[in-house]
Amino acid sequence: MAKKSLCLFQQSAVVPFIINNGVIEVVLVSSSSNKNWVIPKGRIEKLMSPEESAAKEAFEEAGVIGDVSDEVFAEYKYNKGGSVCLVKVYPLAVSKILIKWAEMKKRQRRIVNVEKAIQLIKIEQKEILKKFQAMLHSV
Numbered sequence: 839m840a841k842k843s844l845c846l847f848q849q850s851a852v853v854p855f856i857i858n859n860g861v862i863e864v865v866l867v868s869s870s871s872n873k874n875w876v877i878p879k880g881r882i883e884k885l886m887s888p889e890e891s892a893a894k895e896a897f898e899e900a901g902v903i904g905d906v907s908d909e910v911f912a913e914y915k916y917n918k919g920g921s922v923c924l925v926k927v928y929p930l931a932v933s934k935i936l937i938k939w940a941e942m943k944k945r946q947r948r949i950v951n952v953e954k955a956i957q958l959i960k961i962e963q964k965e966i967l968k969k970f971q972a973m974l975h976s977v
Contacts, residue, residue, distance in 0.1 A: 846922045850888035851879030851963075852895070852930035853970045854902045856949065862974055864955040864967065865932060867900045868946040874960040875948065877967075879925055889928045896930055900947050901939025904932040912969045916962045927966050929973075 854865035854877070866875040880895040882888050893906040912927040935949075950958065952974075956967045 846924055848882055848888070849879050849923050849925045850882050850892035850895075851877050851925050851927045851966075852889075852892040852906055853877050853927060853967065854896050854900060854904060854930045854932050855952075855970075856932045856935075862952055863949050864952055864970075865896070865900050865902050865935075866948045866950065866955055866958060867941075868948075869960070870944065872946070875955075875958040876960055877927070877963055879927075888926050892926075892928050893930060898940040899945055901936035901942060902930070902932045903934040903936070904930045906930045911973055912966045914962055914966060929970065 856863045856865070867878055868874070869876050878892070878896040878899040880891065883891045883894065886894065889906045889908050893904070896902050896904070907929045909928070910926045911929060914925050914927070916923050916925070952967060952971045956964055956971070959967055
């Protein structure tokens with residue numbers, strides 16, 4: 839029996855954030871299985887840059903609009919169905935939170951401070967939020 843070969847495919851993600859009375863908050867969404875809290879991410883769309891594609895995921899999954907940085911601040915890998923996904927992560931400064939959005943019936947949205955987000959988020963993204971927090975403190 840042949841082993842499944844691992845192929846690397848790329849995704850992009852954002853950490854949508856809001857500064858509310860001097861407190862930095864992060865927008866999390868429930869995973870598609872509704873078992874975990876995650877940051878919005880997805881495959882990079884054809885004819886879109888990774889950061890544009892990540893901003894589109896935030897719009898669809900979390901119902902947020904904002905300015906996405908063109909600078910990757912972190913990357914991580916995870917396994918999905920026998921493949922390895924490489925995810926590039928960008929910060930997204932939220933300017934608008936929608937009342938209705940594309941995946942609102944499939945996903946929940948939660949806005950929490952960074953420390954709470956680190957507690958809630960799934961393991962492979964936990965380090966990403968720690969890097970995000972460190973990046974903010976260095977600015």
